[in-house]
Structure formats: C-alpha cells, structure tokens
Amino acid sequence: MMSLPIEDLTDSNLKSVISFVHSATGITIPEHKKTMIQRRLSPRLKFHSLTSYSDYLKLVKSDSEEMVQFINMVTTNETNFFRTERVWEYFECTFLPSFLEMNPGKTLKVWSAAASTGEEGYSIGMCCEDFKRRQSTSFDYSVLGTDISSRVIDLATSGRYSGRNIDNIKKKSIDRFNRFFNKVGDQHIVSSILRSKVSFATHNLFNTLKSDELFDIVFLRNVLIYFSTEDQKKVIHHLIKKMAPGAILVVGESESLSNLNTELEFISPLIYRKRV
Known part of the structure; x- marks a missing residue:
C-alpha cells in the first residue's frame, strides 16, 4: 500500500514543535529552521505512518520511547577532536x-x-x-x-x-x-x-x-x-x-x-x- 504524503508543517504546528522542543530540552529553535525541523522529523512520521505533525506531537507526548527518538532527531550534534x-x-x-x-x-x-x-x-x-x-x-x-x-x-x-x-x-x-x-x-x-x-x-x-x-x-x-x-x-x-x-x-x-x-x-x- 502506498503511504499517504506528509502534510506540510504549518506555522501553528511549527510553533507547537518549537515550544515542545524547548520544554523537553531547553533548546530554543528559531522559526527560520522550519525546513531543518521537517527534514529531521519526517522520517519518524513515515515510520509511524502518520501524515500530520500535530498527530506526531501527540504520539511523542504519550510515548516515552518515541520521546527519546524525538530528542535524538531535534538536537544538534556537531563536534570534532581537539576543537578550539x-x-x-x-x-x-x-x-x-x-x-x-x-x-x-x-x-x-x-x-x-x-x-x-x-x-x-x-x-x-x-x-x-x-x-x-x-x-x-x-x-x-x-x-x-x-x-x-x-x-x-x-x-x-x-x-x-x-x-x-x-x-x-x-x-x-x-x-x-x-x-x-x-x-x-x-x-x-x-x-x-x-x-x-x-x-x-x-x-x-x-x-x-x-x-x-x-x-x-x-x-x-x-x-x-x-x-x-x-x-x-x-x-x-x-x-x-x-x-x-x-x-x-x-x-x-x-x-x-x-x-x-x-x-x-x-x-x-x-x-x-x-x-x-
């Protein structure tokens, strides 16, 4: 069966994602990072056969295992040996x-x-x-x-x-x-x-x-x-x-x-x- 396309991340859902990221991690993601958020989270929506970010947020808030995956996706991890x-x-x-x-x-x-x-x-x-x-x-x-x-x-x-x-x-x-x-x-x-x-x-x-x-x-x-x-x-x-x-x-x-x-x-x- 062909999966349904994921809906675009609306401004309202973007604000909800940003707010939840902050409450969960303390990290403040600016709204201009919308494309990055979509790129990082869309694989999780596909994994759960979800089409909307609002439904995905509901899942994250109710499922501790998915919360871990969510945090893994939205946090930035860039470093190297002997930096600075x-x-x-x-x-x-x-x-x-x-x-x-x-x-x-x-x-x-x-x-x-x-x-x-x-x-x-x-x-x-x-x-x-x-x-x-x-x-x-x-x-x-x-x-x-x-x-x-x-x-x-x-x-x-x-x-x-x-x-x-x-x-x-x-x-x-x-x-x-x-x-x-x-x-x-x-x-x-x-x-x-x-x-x-x-x-x-x-x-x-x-x-x-x-x-x-x-x-x-x-x-x-x-x-x-x-x-x-x-x-x-x-x-x-x-x-x-x-x-x-x-x-x-x-x-x-x-x-x-x-x-x-x-x-x-x-x-x-x-x-x-x-x-x-």
Missing part, C-alpha cells in the same frame, strides 16, 4: 600541571557535559594520558561524558570513528592518532586505555547530575548559545552543584557568563572558576 586549540593548550599546559601540584595523589574528575559523539571526552583522555606519561609522580583521572541524546551516547560509547573525524585528528596530531586509535575494517576505534577511563551516559542539563562525584573541571562548550538567558542560569546552577570548590568551567567561543550573576569568576576568555 587554545582550550587544549590551557588544559594541558596550565590546568593539569596546576591540578597535580595542588592535589598530589588525587584522581582528577572531568565532566564533558555536552559530549555529543564523544570526541571531546576522548580528547580529554588523550591529553591526560600524555600528561601522565610525562610525570614522575602518580597521576590518575576519569572522564564522564553526558548528552541528552541517547543516539550520540551510543556512538560515543562505541568509540568508533571514520571520515572527517579521523582526517581531523590526523591533521592535528598524527602521533596521537597512531597511539590512540586502532583500525577495524573501514573505521578506527579508540584504544582500550581510553575507553577504560572515559565513560558516557544520557543526561538532561536541566536536571542535577545523579552522581556523588564533584568534578574538578567541566567542559560545556557551544551549548549555552541555544538557550535563553533564564535557561542558561538554570543550566549553570545545576552544573555548579556538581563542581568542586575552585573547579573550572570551560565554555564555547561564542559564550559568556558575564551577565548571569553566578558563583563563577572569570579567569580568561572561555575559562571560569567556581569561587571557593
């Missing part, structure tokens, strides 16, 4: 030596709070492994990567990469590529040492992370730009709860916390510290 060079220079050359000097014997706890497909978390792991190799004293670490999308968390956990991601890290550091990746078929999988130190879980930034750990440094990059000022405050509030006194927060290049009046003090562009 100065962030990694700070982490390797300033933060790690300072942390070890001030906390000898303590395990470093790192949170990649918008982990996407895992490149940031594994980049952190590579930096820590290389720092560890250079030390005469003991140094240990653990990295937690979280994201609202279960789809990208599954990809991150697999540690398998190909295409542009692999080309990118080859260009940035062929040495690290050779040491931390193993070829499996037409893909490359991160080394077992990294996968033993870097773990992933789904998490909504509008909730407080369910973990007893307090983190020494949190990466939350290129996410706050999708939130309103009020929602940014909510997210930062939840992050601060899980940051140790004096812990560092790293944000994205287009992001600033200067107007949020938080417990964080400005250290340098992109870098904030939780007041002790």
